[in-house]
Amino acid sequence: xxxxxxxxxxxxxxxxxxxxxxxxxGAVIILLVVGCGITLGGGLERALDLxxxxxxxxxxxxxxxxxxxxxxxxxxxxxxCVRGGWLGLIVGITLIAGTDYAAQMNFxxxxxxxxxxxxxxxxxxxxxxxxxxxx
Numbered sequence: 001x002x003x004x005x006x007x008x009x010x011x012x013x014x015x016x017x018x019x020x021x022x023x024x025x026g027a028v029i030i031l032l033v034v035g036c037g038i039t040l041g042g043g044l045e046r047a048l049d050l051x052x053x054x055x056x057x058x059x060x061x062x063x064x065x066x067x068x069x070x071x072x073x074x075x076x077x078x079x080x081c082v083r084g085g086w087l088g089l090i091v092g093i094t095l096i097a098g099t100d101y102a103a104q105m106n107f108x109x110x111x112x113x114x115x116x117x118x119x120x121x122x123x124x125x126x127x128x129x130x131x132x133x134x135x
């Protein structure tokens with residue numbers, strides 16, 4: 001039975017609609033897997049740092065403002081979040097290195113601070129993965 005243009009349009013619309021739902025479902029699955037891994041690995045309180053989140057998202061938004069015509073702002077935001085994550089790590093390590101604890105090699109103070117500094121790239125790459133799903 002030949003397909004008319006109306007039924008072809010309906011099939012295309014359903015595929016696009018399903019694709020959008022699939023992307024959202026993929027983003028939710030990614031967030032659930034990462035959230036469960038963090039929760040089972042040590043708890044959410046160890047993996048949440050508001051300053052790191054604000055730093056990464058701020059750099060991501062700033063990077064988005066530089067988008068050129070025709071460039072995806074969602075992709076630009078994700079790329080900016082990755083860059084913000086690495087900048088946050090460099091800032092964190094610099095701040096750690098400037099403390100008296102680092103000069104004394106007191107690892108009981110250095111390691112928790114390093115763990116917080118390492119959250120920035122985690123947040124940046126998590127934002128990038130989510131934006132890749134949604135774009």
